[in-house]
Amino acid sequence: MVDVVLITGASEGIGRATAFAFARQGYRLSLAARTPETLRQTAIxxxxxxxxxxLAIPTDVTQPEQVQSLVERTLDRYGHIDCLINNAGICLSGPFLQTTPDHWQQLMAVNFWGYIHTIRAVLPHMLKRKQGQIVNVGSIGGKMPLPHMSAYCASKYAVSGLTEALRLELKPQGIHVIGVHPGIVNSDFLKRAIFLDELQSATSANDHDASDTGSPAREQMEQALESFLVSQPEEVATAIWEAVRESKSEVVVGMAQWAVGAYALFPGLIGPILRDASR
Structure with missing residues (x-):
């Protein structure tokens, strides 16, 4: 029986690279993403x-009924799902007081509730079979704090807690839950990231083209993407595949493991360095 993997956020970046990594291992694929055009091109x-x-199914993971349809159509096509990879996510950067409740809800709807919806839809099938793997792609921001990213970190810390608690609950029932935490990834996520200073500049200038207003936060992120700490989507995809193959519990990808380790050992030292670097 050929294994089946379901991947969310599969049309670009880490998700696309992961689809290729699993396809090379002979997996049959069910791919989900919000944008039909890019998803269709990835499938082609x-x-x-x-x-x-x-099987490419345009899906908004914030909508439980769409997620349920995704899982049902995958089961109709393949008969089973061996591995779920939760990867859909968005990034938001801005000071806490500029981050509105609507921003918080938008971020949590994708980064946290999107994972909840997919797990709830897939889990009954895995429990019935008494086997399966669930991979939650988190972030370095779910293992250590990042300045001006309180909402993003909160969503990713929530994913980390969910992953660890589910691992304890589901392991006796034959289901393995894995956390994979990339650092900065050189992918096209930047075009989907939300920078609050950029939005405010556009509003004050009465100009809807935010890219022309200039964003120090975006520029800082673009500079970070040129550093030696950056991982490529293919590196993260390889880490996901190896974690699944070896049934690992948690992986921090690339150079991010050194940052996470340093913060765990010396939070009083690393915290101020992160804060000062963001000014």
Whole structure:
């Protein structure tokens, strides 16, 4: 029986690279993302380059009924789901007081509740089979604080807590839960990231093209993407595949492991360095 993997946020970046990594290992794929065009192109690329079997289903993970349909259509097509990879997510940067309740809800709806919806939809099937793997792609921001990213970190710390608690609960029932935490990833996530200073500048200038207003936070992020600490999507995809293959519990990807380790050992030292670097 050929294994089946369901990947959310699969049309670009880490999700796309992960789809290719699992296709190379012979997995049949069910891919979900919000944008039909990029998702369709990813499916075409997989079919043409790797002769992969792909089911591509446009899905908004914040909508439980769409997620339930995604899982049902995957089961109808393949009969089973061996691995769920929760990867859909968005990034938001800005001071706490500028982060409105609507911003918080938007971020948590994708980064946290999106994972809840997919797990709730897939888990009954895995429990019935008494086997399965669930991979929650978190972030370095779920292992250590990042300045001006309180909402993002809160969503990713929530994912970390969810992952660890589910691992304890589900392991006796044959289901393995894995946390994979990348650091800064050189992917196209930046175009979807929300920078509050950029939004405010656009509003004050009465200009809807925020890219022309200039954003120190965006510029800082772009500079960070040029540092040696950056991982490529393919590196994260390889880490996900190895974690699944070896049934690891948690992986911090690339150079991010050194930052997380340093913060765990010396929080009083690393915290101020992070704060001062963001000024």
């Amino acid at each position: 690329d997989l079919e043409q380059s790797l002769n992969a079997e792909v």
